[in-house]
Amino acid sequence: MLTYKQLRKAPPKYGNKKTVIDGFTFDSKKEAAYYSQLKLQQRTGEVVMFLRQVPFHLPGGVKYVADFLVFYANGDVVVIDVKGVRTSEYRVKKKLVEHQYPITISEV
Known part of the structure; x- marks a missing residue:
C-alpha cells in the first residue's frame, strides 16, 4: 500500500527521470548514459x-x-558535471569550487 507521501510526490522540477544502471541510481537518463559511455571507454x-x-x-x-x-x-x-539545466545555485558553486581547488569543471 502506498503512503500519503508517495502518492503526493510531485514530478521532477526539470523533467529528469531517475534511472538505475548496475545498481546505481542516477538523477537523469543523461547522467546514466554518460556513466555507460565511461564504462565503455574504460573497457x-x-x-x-x-x-x-x-x-x-x-x-x-x-x-x-x-x-x-x-x-x-x-x-x-x-x-565532469552532467547538466540538463544550469541553475543559479550550480553556477555559484561551480565558481567557488574552481576558485578553491585547482580544477575546471567540464559540463556535458
Whole structure:
C-alpha cells in the first residue's frame, strides 16, 4: 500500500527521470548514459578509472558534488558535471569550487 507521501510526490522540477544502471541510481537518463559511455571507454583503455558523486567541500559548510571524476590513460584528470539545466545555485558553486581547488569543471 502506498503512503500519503508517495502518492503526493510531485514530478521532477526539470523533467529528469531517475534511472538505475548496475545498481546505481542516477538523477537523469543523461547522467546514466554518460556513466555507460565511461564504462565503455574504460573497457577500451581510454579511461583508467572514474569515481561517481565526488564531494568538494567549500567554506561555510557548503558542499558541491561532482557527477564524475575521470582519470584518462593519457594522464588527464577531469571533473565532469552532467547538466540538463544550469541553475543559479550550480553556477555559484561551480565558481567557488574552481576558485578553491585547482580544477575546471567540464559540463556535458
